[in-house]
Amino acid sequence: MADMAAPALEVSQVTMDFGGLRAVERVDLVVRPRETVALIGPNGAGKTTLFNCITGIYSPTQGRIQLTAADGRVMALKGLKPNQVTECGIARTFQNIRLFQNMTVLENVMIGRHCRLRSGIFSAILRTSAMRREEAQVVKESYRLLQRFGLARHVNEFAKNLPYGAQRRLEIARAMATEPSVLLLDEPAAGMNAQETQELVTMINQLKASEGLAILLIEHDMRLVMQLSDRIYVMDYGKLIARGTPQEISRDPAVIKAYLGEEEQ
Amino acid sequence: MINIGEIKKSLLSALWFMLLTFPIMVIRVNTIDHTIQWRWERLVWVGGAVFILSFAWRYLLRRRQASARQTVMDIQTRGLVSHLLQRPREIFQTPSVRRPAMGLALVFLLALPLIFSWNRTILMTNVLIYVVLGLGLNIVVGLAGLLNLGYAAFFAVGAYSYALLNHHFGLGFWTVLPIGAGLGALFGILLALPVLRLRGDYLAIVTLGFGEIIRLMLENWNDFSFGPSGIDNIAPPGLFGLSLTLQQTHTFIYYLMIALTTLTVVVVRRLENSRVGRAWVALREDEIACQAMGIDKTKAKLSAFALGSTWAGTAGVVFAAKQKFINPYSFTIWESIMILCIVVLGGMGSIPGVMIGGLIMVLLPELLKEYADYRWLLFGAILVLMMVFRPGGIISDVRKAYAFEAEEEEPHHG
Numbered sequence: 001m002a003d004m005a006a007p008a009l010e011v012s013q014v015t016m017d018f019g020g021l022r023a024v025e026r027v028d029l030v031v032r033p034r035e036t037v038a039l040i041g042p043n044g045a046g047k048t049t050l051f052n053c054i055t056g057i058y059s060p061t062q063g064r065i066q067l068t069a070a071d072g073r074v075m076a077l078k079g080l081k082p083n084q085v086t087e088c089g090i091a092r093t094f095q096n097i098r099l100f101q102n103m104t105v106l107e108n109v110m111i112g113r114h115c116r117l118r119s120g121i122f123s124a125i126l127r128t129s130a131m132r133r134e135e136a137q138v139v140k141e142s143y144r145l146l147q148r149f150g151l152a153r154h155v156n157e158f159a160k161n162l163p164y165g166a167q168r169r170l171e172i173a174r175a176m177a178t179e180p181s182v183l184l185l186d187e188p189a190a191g192m193n194a195q196e197t198q199e200l201v202t203m204i205n206q207l208k209a210s211e212g213l214a215i216l217l218i219e220h221d222m223r224l225v226m227q228l229s230d231r232i233y234v235m236d237y238g239k240l241i242a243r244g245t246p247q248e249i250s251r252d253p254a255v256i257k258a259y260l261g262e263e264e265q
Numbered sequence: 266m267i268n269i270g271e272i273k274k275s276l277l278s279a280l281w282f283m284l285l286t287f288p289i290m291v292i293r294v295n296t297i298d299h300t301i302q303w304r305w306e307r308l309v310w311v312g313g314a315v316f317i318l319s320f321a322w323r324y325l326l327r328r329r330q331a332s333a334r335q336t337v338m339d340i341q342t343r344g345l346v347s348h349l350l351q352r353p354r355e356i357f358q359t360p361s362v363r364r365p366a367m368g369l370a371l372v373f374l375l376a377l378p379l380i381f382s383w384n385r386t387i388l389m390t391n392v393l394i395y396v397v398l399g400l401g402l403n404i405v406v407g408l409a410g411l412l413n414l415g416y417a418a419f420f421a422v423g424a425y426s427y428a429l430l431n432h433h434f435g436l437g438f439w440t441v442l443p444i445g446a447g448l449g450a451l452f453g454i455l456l457a458l459p460v461l462r463l464r465g466d467y468l469a470i471v472t473l474g475f476g477e478i479i480r481l482m483l484e485n486w487n488d489f490s491f492g493p494s495g496i497d498n499i500a501p502p503g504l505f506g507l508s509l510t511l512q513q514t515h516t517f518i519y520y521l522m523i524a525l526t527t528l529t530v531v532v533v534r535r536l537e538n539s540r541v542g543r544a545w546v547a548l549r550e551d552e553i554a555c556q557a558m559g560i561d562k563t564k565a566k567l568s569a570f571a572l573g574s575t576w577a578g579t580a581g582v583v584f585a586a587k588q589k590f591i592n593p594y595s596f597t598i599w600e601s602i603m604i605l606c607i608v609v610l611g612g613m614g615s616i617p618g619v620m621i622g623g624l625i626m627v628l629l630p631e632l633l634k635e636y637a638d639y640r641w642l643l644f645g646a647i648l649v650l651m652m653v654f655r656p657g658g659i660i661s662d663v664r665k666a667y668a669f670e671a672e673e674e675e676p677h678h679g
């Protein structure tokens with residue numbers, strides 16, 4: 001069973017302060033290989049902040065973040081720079097899409113490959129055969145990835161000219177290009193219509209099946225959360241208030257109160 | 266067509282300007298016979314000119330918005346001819362047009378010293394020096410998106426390294442050329458290190474300060490740089506020990522600059538579509554996403570600054586050899602701004618754009634010599650107009666398109 005496997009990502013007692021504001025408070029969270037875990041909570045609960053702590057954009061005030069690679073290597077992520085975290089095998093998407101607008105769709109994915117490639121300035125100037133081979137390889141791989149995400153017909157378009165749903169898909173494709181073992185998705189369905197959301201669910205299910213990937217996802221769309229996730233964590237005011245299977249969470253009084261309390265305002 | 270609201274607004278701007286310029290344009294104090302001269306006719310001039318300019322401005326803006334709307338609306342109904350006229354770039358990019366055009370341009374450039382006078386050749390050498398400078402700054406500003414207002418400092422580093430090494434140690438041009446390039450890169454890194462955390466306006470201010478520090482140092486550190494009087498008698502580049510006349514030397518430097526420009530274009534082209542170049546563009550587009558995709562921001566910034574200033578160092582060495590005399594006044598803030606104008610005017614990130622920008626920025630003042638006093642006014646006006654009507658520059662940045670054989674459509678999603 002998945003529950004028995006060693007965790008791929010382990011967040012323990014992570015706290016993040018912004019001046020006087022404690023945005024995340026002593027959060028514990030694990031994601032195991034091949035598992036999809038949802039992180040939900042009202043607006044301003046600290047979900048995105050937790051993602052930013054994991055990915056090195058913020059350095060948490062306290063706590064420990066640990067990643068175990070498929071080969072059993074254990075890496076402490078706290079204090080690493082964002083690019084080093086990505087190299088360790090964590091990739092993410094952003095709540096408000098952050099594509100490279102004036103680069104082509106293909107280039108966006110090629111940027112994702114950056115940390116897995118080696119060629120530098122001099123090999124680029126001299127156009128060494130190793131560099132050309134690597135370049136041809138990355139173009140091919142990136143194009144395949146675009147095909148898988150249904151973006152192949154947009155290859156040479158600027159990312160900014162893509163329709164909204166396609167931009168969200170491109171962000172996931174770009175994240176996958178870094179060969180992550182854990183994928184963090186921040187509200188991937190935000191702003192999507194029902195059909196686009198359904199396509200997204202299919203896509204995430206395929207990712208789970210083919211890559212053996214662990215996914216941690218923030219989402220407000222409860223139908224999607226219930227459909228996709230094996231386990232759910234609930235945050236409110238920076239603290240974890242519940243954890244469990246989708247069934248347990250939908251019955252949890254604390255969760256109901258957090259959500260209803262928000263609606264009353 | 267004419268809109269009352271626009272006339273009103275233009276009148277208002279005219280009044281404003283009349284009020285603002287009143288003290289300097291109208292009143293003239295004669296300090297000798299203690300009288301005040303009122304030049305009212307000037308007020309009329311200011312008012313009239315501002316009204317016409319402002320009105321033309323609003324009219325152009327309106328036309329631009331209308332045409333933008335139109336392209337969305339009736340792109341299909343437009344005739345083939347006008348459609349083709351809309352896309353000169355695509356025409357130029359077809360190999361059957363592009364290759365002969367480039368060949369012709371190259372032949373023209375090579376034959377230039379034979380056709381035109383000596384002065385024209387020197388002028389073209391200047392154009393090429395500025396094109397190289399523009400291409401270098403383009404790496405930093407256009408590709409990596411790091412605003413650098415102190416670029417002339419690196420130009421100075423190159424020029425002074427040749428002048429000083431030649432003066433003190435008698436080192437030749439060919440020896441110092443790589444040294445100048447290396448020193449340019451080194452100073453690029455020296456500037457980049459403290460500004461790694463800065464962005465946008467802050468970066469602009471610090472780089473501007475850096476440029477001024479270098480200039481002030483050259484101006485005041487007499488023992489090192491010979492101060493404002495500069496360095497004279499710099500040796501021209503050698504050509505297998507042949508002794509060349511002055512004119513031949515200038516022709517030689519011209520061809521040298523053609524070679525250097527070609528080299529720069531090739532190198533920058535190779536870089537911009539490489540792993541490193543893509544990282545620069547990603548850094549420009551979104552710093553956070555760029556890091557999250559595994560790019561080391563520090564490395565990307567350092568390499569952009571280093572490579573950008575390498576070209577300034579190289580161009581500086583050639584400049585010193587060409588001028589035979591340099592002093593700090595060739596490397597002021599205006600020089601940096603001029604190079605930045607080349608990049609912005611031509612098109613940030615675009616190699617042909619920068620080449621055209623260099624051509625315009627160097628030749629235009631030459632053509633309008635009588636109006637030399639208004640040079641910066643003209644440049645300023647051009648830049649403002651560009652920002653409004655063509656923010657991407659004359660030739661906006663295009664990214665490389667990759668070709669794929671038509672493979673079967675994607676497995677899922679329709």
Ligand SMILES: Nc1ncnc2c1ncn2[C@@H]1O[C@H](COP(=O)(O)OP(=O)(O)OP(=O)(O)O)[C@@H](O)[C@H]1O
Pocket residue numbers: 018021023041042043044045046047048049050095
């Ligand atoms: N850089 C920052 N500086 C100061 N406060 C911050 C910063 N980032 C987030 N916060 C605060 O931390 C709290 C949590 O924000 P966060 O963006 O993590 O919420 P969230 O759970 O992702 O909400 P949403 O569902 O709206 O995306 C908010 O009160 C926010 O204002």
Ligand SMILES: [Mg+2]
Pocket residue numbers: 047048049095
């Ligand atoms: Mg959020």
